[in-house]
Amino acid sequence: MNRLRNGPGGAMSRLMNLAFNAALSARPVQWTKSGMVFLPLAFSFNEEWSTADLGRFWELLASTVLGAVVFIALSGAVYVINDIFDRKRDQLHPSKRRRPIASGALPLGAAIGLASVLLVGSLAGS
Template sequence: MGTENDIQKSYKGNTLTMSLVALVRAFRPLQWVKNGLVFLPFVFAVDVAWSTDDLSQVPDLLVKLFLIASAFCALSSAVYLFNDLLDRAGDQLHPIKRNRPIASGMVGAPLAGSVMIILAVVALAVMVLVEPLLATAGGLYALINIGYSLGLKQVVLLDAFAVTSGYVIRAVAG
């Protein structure tokens, strides 16, 4: 993805478009592939959750998994917004991170905070609708990542535990 200057040049004065592109960049969509882990258990659930002899359940299971993955995309984006809001001042001084949408000022803190809350609420609501217990997994994922942003990333081993647990939670949620 380009820098903020590339975005400004591409959309020549269309502030709304620039803001939307910057906001979507702040969601870090390239990281969403990690949420594909929710599909992994499906492969290993043959003859447990579904059978190759009766594929009638597969479409419903795949829709649920797609909703779960989408909810984790929204939740992980909310977590990235939270982290970038906390780290904004430090990121502004960093040669690469200063180009992030929040650090560069392309996305304001009030907008980022509002969207963060909306994404988290929608994600948890979708999880409750799909399977209420999933909201517990989503809440745990959010809490661990908030802890990571608030300081666990500075503590050796706890940082690795926090990052690794995100993968495990997504796989278990599937």
């Protein structure tokens, strides 16, 4: 018998809901701000790289992408930690009470685990 049966209330469905709420807690709408780390790459043309030396461009692009990922992970960790500490207050707020941690859609233990993984991952990547 497949213990991870799919369907309403199944383990796979609960796992997908948990992953969805974990992602929401990291505030993906805010991730566009990480695009700012790409600006120096654009402005470094003819200073650090040129079309004649695209190898250097790819090195810088890889570093920039890593920087954006680290920034996303670190900011996500801060959002989750903030929501953990503010969960009681957020439960009383008309719109914030719908956030995954305040509403209980993301259990406190899972939120702490998520914040830990994001924080350690961002520090390891920096």
